[in-house]
Amino acid sequence: MNEWENKQESKKKRVLVCDDEESIRLLIKETLGDSYDCVGASNGQEALKKFSQEPFDLVIMDIKMPGTHGLDAIEQIRETNKKIPIVICTAYRLMEDDFVVKTSDVAAFFPKPLDIKALKAKIFELIGN
Amino acid sequence: MTYSKKGLNIWEPGYAIALIYFISNFILYRISEKHFTKPIVSFFIFLFDIITISLAIYFTQGIENDFYLIYFLVIFVASVGQNIGGSIPIAIVASLIYGWMVYRSNPGVSLFESAFLIRIPFFCILALISSYWAESTRIELREKEDLERFNRELKKEVRRVVAKEIELREYIEKVISSVPSGVIAASKDGIITTLNPAAERALGLKKEDAVGNDIKNIHGINALWQKMEESMNSGASLLSEEVAIQNKNNENIPIGLSISPITGLKEKLLGCVAIFKDLSELKALKEKLNQAERLSYLGKMASWVAHEIRNPLAVIHGFAELLTNTKKEEKIVLYCSEIHKGTQRIDNIIDDILAFARDKKKQTQLKEINLRVLIEDIVKNFDVETKINSDEYPIIKGEPESIRRIFVNLITNSIEAMNEKGVLQINFSYGENWLTTEITDNGKGIQEEYLKKLFTPFFTTKPRGTGLGLAIVKKILEEQKGKIEIESEEGVGTTSRVYLPKEKEERNE
Numbered sequence: 001m002n003e004w005e006n007k008q009e010s011k012k013k014r015v016l017v018c019d020d021e022e023s024i025r026l027l028i029k030e031t032l033g034d035s036y037d038c039v040g041a042s043n044g045q046e047a048l049k050k051f052s053q054e055p056f057d058l059v060i061m062d063i064k065m066p067g068t069h070g071l072d073a074i075e076q077i078r079e080t081n082k083k084i085p086i087v088i089c090t091a092y093r094l095m096e097d098d099f100v101v102k103t104s105d106v107a108a109f110f111p112k113p114l115d116i117k118a119l120k121a122k123i124f125e126l127i128g129n
Numbered sequence: 130m131t132y133s134k135k136g137l138n139i140w141e142p143g144y145a146i147a148l149i150y151f152i153s154n155f156i157l158y159r160i161s162e163k164h165f166t167k168p169i170v171s172f173f174i175f176l177f178d179i180i181t182i183s184l185a186i187y188f189t190q191g192i193e194n195d196f197y198l199i200y201f202l203v204i205f206v207a208s209v210g211q212n213i214g215g216s217i218p219i220a221i222v223a224s225l226i227y228g229w230m231v232y233r234s235n236p237g238v239s240l241f242e243s244a245f246l247i248r249i250p251f252f253c254i255l256a257l258i259s260s261y262w263a264e265s266t267r268i269e270l271r272e273k274e275d276l277e278r279f280n281r282e283l284k285k286e287v288r289r290v291v292a293k294e295i296e297l298r299e300y301i302e303k304v305i306s307s308v309p310s311g312v313i314a315a316s317k318d319g320i321i322t323t324l325n326p327a328a329e330r331a332l333g334l335k336k337e338d339a340v341g342n343d344i345k346n347i348h349g350i351n352a353l354w355q356k357m358e359e360s361m362n363s364g365a366s367l368l369s370e371e372v373a374i375q376n377k378n379n380e381n382i383p384i385g386l387s388i389s390p391i392t393g394l395k396e397k398l399l400g401c402v403a404i405f406k407d408l409s410e411l412k413a414l415k416e417k418l419n420q421a422e423r424l425s426y427l428g429k430m431a432s433w434v435a436h437e438i439r440n441p442l443a444v445i446h447g448f449a450e451l452l453t454n455t456k457k458e459e460k461i462v463l464y465c466s467e468i469h470k471g472t473q474r475i476d477n478i479i480d481d482i483l484a485f486a487r488d489k490k491k492q493t494q495l496k497e498i499n500l501r502v503l504i505e506d507i508v509k510n511f512d513v514e515t516k517i518n519s520d521e522y523p524i525i526k527g528e529p530e531s532i533r534r535i536f537v538n539l540i541t542n543s544i545e546a547m548n549e550k551g552v553l554q555i556n557f558s559y560g561e562n563w564l565t566t567e568i569t570d571n572g573k574g575i576q577e578e579y580l581k582k583l584f585t586p587f588f589t590t591k592p593r594g595t596g597l598g599l600a601i602v603k604k605i606l607e608e609q610k611g612k613i614e615i616e617s618e619e620g621v622g623t624t625s626r627v628y629l630p631k632e633k634e635e636r637n638e
Contacts, residue, residue, distance in 0.1 A: 021440055023467050027447040030464070064436065091439035112443035116450055 012037040013127050014055065018047035018073065019062040019089065024112075028060060028089075031116040035129055044068025048076055056084065057127045058107075063090040078105065085126040089114055142188035150181050168215055175207040175219045183226040191234045192245050197227060201255055208259035220256035224249045311384075314391065314402040317361055319344045319354060322400065331384070331407050333377045349375030353386070357401045360388040364398070371408065383408040426586065430482075433587050437478050437595060441471035481597045484534060485586065485604065495526045500536075500566055504555055507536055513544050519557040523564050525629045531605040532629075538598040539568050539625045545591060546572025546623060563611075563628040570624075575617040583615055 017028050018041040025040040032038055039054070041047035043065050051059070059077060063070035074086055085107035092111075108122045157174065182199045189196065200223045208216035231245045305312050311328030315321050321339045329336055332350060339347065344354050352372040360367045366389040373381045386405035393399045448464040448471070455461060500523045508515045525532070543553055547570050556567040575583070575590070582588045584603045589596035599615075606613050610630050617623040 021444070023444040023470060024440065026467065027444055030451050031447065091436045091443070112439040113446035114443050116447050
């Protein structure tokens with residue numbers, strides 16, 4: 001994960017990608033390509049730590065993760081930052097409605113397998129390039 | 130009484146004596162009877178009688194008179210009324226008075242020459258004989274009375290014991306009737322002796338029809354009798370047995386029962402008693418629960434499969450799409466490798482599902498497996514320091530793939546729990562029935578609250594755990610008739626102990 005943290009590209013919009021599966025983080029990073037500066041976190045705690053230390057423009061969050069659950073992490077992010085767009089990417093389907101209702105301030109919801117073009121488009125729509 | 134040619138003259142002494150006698154008897158009649166029981170009182174009465182008779186003899190014709198016979202009567206009565214100590218003094222008194230009268234009646238003649246003297250010894254002889262006779266009769270009477278009293282008391286006691294026995298029997302019957310479980314007792318040849326209301330209901334029998342009849346002739350409860358016979362033949366109780374009986378409508382009813390043989394004196398077998406419970410409801414409930422559990426499992430399994438597969442699917446799908454838009458060779462290699470990892474992961478998931486859902490009835494070929502060789506082969510694939518603290522090369526018989534899976538899962542768990550400094554320790558030991566393999570790590574340990582959930586399917590503490598690993602281990606060990614224990618302390622490490630049935634013939638090798 002560290003190998004694609006590149007703080008020097010500070011002009012790019014910064015996206016925090018939180019997913020316990022490394023391949024998914026890599027996929028999102030590859031999808032967003034050179035347009036965004038992606039920072040990975042493998043669980044909720046790590047994401048919260050990075051979020052408090054560095055500025056981000058958008059958060060992509062998985063739901064089922066070991067340790068801090070994705071929804072708890074979102075709640076905690078919202079305590080300090082009400083504006084930052086949050087996008088959920090999860091393999092859960094049936095709970096989709098629950099998530100939307102519970103976290104009405106979630107900007108978008110992408111079920112896995114991901115439609116990567118749609119994801120990229122949505123992110124562009126939310127924070128631009 | 131005096132015979133006089135002049136007729137009756139009441140002023141004669143004879144009449145006076147008779148009068149005194151009547152008056153005295155009248156007075157005695159008025160005296161309470163209890164006073165006569167005193168020997169001294171009755172002695173004086175008899176003495177008075179003797180004196181009266183003597184006076185009568187004296188005032189009539191003297192010793193020639195036949196009144197002396199009345200002495201015998203008085204002596205006899207005294208013997209009957211008193212003991213020998215009472216009658217002899219009376220006889221002596223009579224002898225003395227009569228002797229004196231004999232002496233008086235022939236003043237010139239020596240007493241010993243008198244023809245009347247011979248009467249005197251008879252007084253004493255009579256006293257002796259009649260006393261002896263009276264005494265023996267009295268003893269006989271007393272014995273008879275004692276016997277009668279004893280009989281009366283015995284009868285009373287018997288009545289009391291019988292009443293107590295009936296009361297006890299009724300109490301026992303009430304106790305047996307109140308038991309909510311069915312109670313049936315039978316003699317050793319199968320004649321029903323007891324049937325309580327719960328048994329009547331469960332077996333569809335009536336007590337009046339069943340008790341006294343042969344249990345073997347009652348339809349549907351043959352299985353029950355077989356178990357009762359089994360218990361009687363072995364002479365031991367059967368506990369928590371289960372058999373199926375048929376009710377009137379020929380429906381099978383599962384019953385749970387316990388049977389005990391009944392023995393009498395000197396351990397002689399009298400019959401047996403069975404206590405049973407209708408298990409239909411319990412079984413139905415259990416079945417319902419099992420079904421619910423199965424459905425819940427199925428639901429969990431489906432949701433788990435969907436979730437688990439979508440992640441690698443997302444990876445494959447995403448990288449495949451990226452692959453179509455790139456021409457850079459290094460990207461192509463990276464994306465293909467990720468797609469490959471994704472397919473591998475799906476394959477692993479399918480493996481786990483199949484291992485978990487495998488039908489245990491399917492018999493597989495058992496082979497001899499050397500556990501040390503197997504474990505060495507597994508750990509060689511990991512970059513971890515391993516110590517095998519044993520010189521043993523233990524051999525077991527089992528299904529190689531399954532046994533390998535047990536140790537792969539446990540060793541993987543241990544390695545994942547440890548950091549680079551982790552040391553894996555393996556130990557083998559033989560118990561009475563088991564070969565125990567201990568796998569110990571010095572990893573982060575397991576939280577106490579998770580310990581009891583470890584074997585629950587789909588429970589996992591690992592980021593990418595399927596939650597099936599230990600469930601599969603447990604399942605395989607159940608099939609191999611083994612067992613597993615896991616001990617763990619947070620921050621210290623975890624020990625997994627695998628018990629496999631020992632191959633006895635290989636022990637000495």
